[in-house]
Amino acid sequence: MIYASPLIVLVGIAAVLGIILALADHFFANYGECRIDINDDKEFTVKGGNTLLAGLLDNKIFLPSACGGKATCGFCKCQVKSGGGAILPTELPFLSKLEKKDGTRMACQIKVRSDIDISIPETLLSVKEFRARVEEINDLTHDIKEAVLKLEEPETISFKPGQYIQYQVPDTAEYRAYSVSSKPSQNDRVEIITRLVPEGVCTTYLHNVLSEGDEAIITGPYGEFYLQEDSEKEIVCIAGGSGLAPIKSIVFHMFEKGTSRKITFFFGARGVKDLYYREEFEKLAEEHENFNYVPALSNPAQSDNWTGETGFVHLCLEKYLDKTSEKEGYLCGPPVMIDASVSVLKELGIKDKDIYFDKF
Numbered sequence: 262m263i264y265a266s267p268l269i270v271l272v273g274i275a276a277v278l279g280i281i282l283a284l285a286d287h288f289f290a291n292y293g294e295c296r297i298d299i300n301d302d303k304e305f306t307v308k309g310g311n312t313l314l315a316g317l318l319d320n321k322i323f324l325p326s327a328c329g330g331k332a333t334c335g336f337c338k339c340q341v342k343s344g345g346g347a348i349l350p351t352e353l354p355f356l357s358k359l360e361k362k363d364g365t366r367m368a369c370q371i372k373v374r375s376d377i378d379i380s381i382p383e384t385l386l387s388v389k390e391f392r393a394r395v396e397e398i399n400d401l402t403h404d405i406k407e408a409v410l411k412l413e414e415p416e417t418i419s420f421k422p423g424q425y426i427q428y429q430v431p432d433t434a435e436y437r438a439y440s441v442s443s444k445p446s447q448n449d450r451v452e453i454i455t456r457l458v459p460e461g462v463c464t465t466y467l468h469n470v471l472s473e474g475d476e477a478i479i480t481g482p483y484g485e486f487y488l489q490e491d492s493e494k495e496i497v498c499i500a501g502g503s504g505l506a507p508i509k510s511i512v513f514h515m516f517e518k519g520t521s522r523k524i525t526f527f528f529g530a531r532g533v534k535d536l537y538y539r540e541e542f543e544k545l546a547e548e549h550e551n552f553n554y555v556p557a558l559s560n561p562a563q564s565d566n567w568t569g570e571t572g573f574v575h576l577c578l579e580k581y582l583d584k585t586s587e588k589e590g591y592l593c594g595p596p597v598m599i600d601a602s603v604s605v606l607k608e609l610g611i612k613d614k615d616i617y618f619d620k621f
C-alpha cells in the first residue's frame with residue numbers, strides 16, 4: 262500500500278482550496294463599481310474584479326505592458342497611494358526595496374476590489390492608441406520581417422528615435438513591444454522589424470497571418486531607450502537580430518539631421534544570411550566619414566566567403582574604439598550579447614550613465 266506524506270496531503274488540500282477560491286472569486290464575487298483616481302486629476306469608474314491594467318486600458322490609459330499582463334516584463338508599474346491590497350509574490354522580483362516602500366505596484370497583478378488612488382508619470386498619459394493599415398510586409402532574412410503600418414486614426418505619431426510601440430494581436434488582450442525602425446520625420450507611419458519566435462503568439466501572427474491591407478491596432482510611444490539629442494558625445498551602437506530596428510531609426514534620423522557626431526554601428530549575426538539592411542548601412546558609411554558600419558559574424562558558412570570581422574560582436578569592439586573621446590552606447594538585442602558588450606564598453610571607459618539598452 263502507498264501512503265502519501267502529510268506534507269503532500271497539505272499541499273494538495275491548499276491547491277484545491279486555492280482553485281475553489283479563485284473560481285468563487287471569478288464567478289460569484291461582486292465588487293460593484295470602483296473608482297480609479299489618477300494623479301489627483303483624472304478619475305473614472307470600472308467594474309470591480311478586473312485587473313487595474315485592464316481597467317486603465319478600457320479607459321484609454323496605456324501603461325507599458327510588453328508581456329501582455331503575464332508578470333514577466335515588469336513594465337506596468339504605477340504608484341498606488343491607496344487601495345490595491347497587499348503586494349503579490351508575482352510582483353516581488355520586479356520591485357526594488359525603495360519601490361516596495363513608496364507603493365510601486367504592477368498594474369497587471371492588482372485586482373480592483375475597491376477604490377484606488379494611483380500616480381503615473383505624465384508622459385504615459387500622452388500615449389495613444391492608433392488604428393493603422395498594413396501597407397507593406399517585407400522579408401528581410403529567413404526569420405525576420407518588416408511591416409510598414411500606415412496610420413489612419415490618429416494620422417500622425419510623435420516619438421523619439423529608439424522608442425517602441427505595442428502591437429495588439431487581433432481579438433485578444435495580447436500586446437507585444439516592437440521598437441520603431443522608421444525615422445520620427447516619417448510621422449504618418451510606424452515601421453517595425455520582427456524576428457519569428459517559434460510558437461510565439463504575436464510573431465506567429467505577424468509572420469504567418471498578417472497580410473498587406475489588414476488593420477493593425479498599436480499603442481505608443483513608450484520607452485526610456487532613445488537618442489540623447491542634446492549630447493555631442495561620440496556614439497557606439499551595438500545590435501543583434503531584430504535589435505537593429507531602433508538603431509536604424511537612431512542612425513538614419515541623425516544623418517537626416519546632418520549630424521557631425523562620430524557613430525560606429527556594430528551588428529552581430531551568425532552568417533551572411535542573417536545580415537539585412539547591409540547595403541543601406543554600407544552606403545551610409547561610404548557617404549559619411551563620421552559613420553562606420555561593422556558587421557561581425559559568429560558562424561559564417563564557407564560559402565559566405567566572409568572577409569569581415571568574425572566571432573561574437575563584443576569581442577571586436579576594442580579594435581575599433583579608442584579611449585580618447587567621451588562616448589555614449591546604444592545597445593539592443595539578446596540579453597547575453599548586451600551584457601557582454603556592456604562589460605567591454607565599461608572597460609573602455611564609457612560611464613554607466615552613458616550606456617542605454619533594450620534587451621529582447
Ligand SMILES: Cc1cc2nc3c(=O)[nH]c(=O)nc-3n(C[C@H](O)[C@H](O)[C@H](O)COP(=O)(O)OP(=O)(O)OC[C@H]3O[C@@H](n4cnc5c(N)ncnc54)[C@H](O)[C@@H]3O)c2cc1C
Pocket residue numbers: 327425437438439440441453454455456457458459460461462463464465484503504506507619620621
Ligand atoms: C522594449 C522592447 C522592444 C522590443 N522590440 C522588438 C523588436 O523590435 N523586434 C522583435 O522581434 N522583438 C521585439 N521585442 C520582443 C517582443 O516584444 C516579443 O517578446 C517577441 O516578439 C516574442 O513575442 P511572441 O508573442 O511571438 O512570443 P511569446 O508568445 O511571448 O513567447 C513564446 C515563447 O518564446 C519565448 N520568447 C519570447 N521572446 C523571445 C525572444 N525574443 N527570443 C527567444 N524566445 C523568446 C518566451 O519565453 C515564451 O516561452 C521587444 C521587447 C521589448 C521589451
Ligand code: FES
Pocket residue numbers: 325326327328329330331332333334335336337367368369370
Ligand atoms: S508585468 Fe508585464 S504587463 Fe505587468
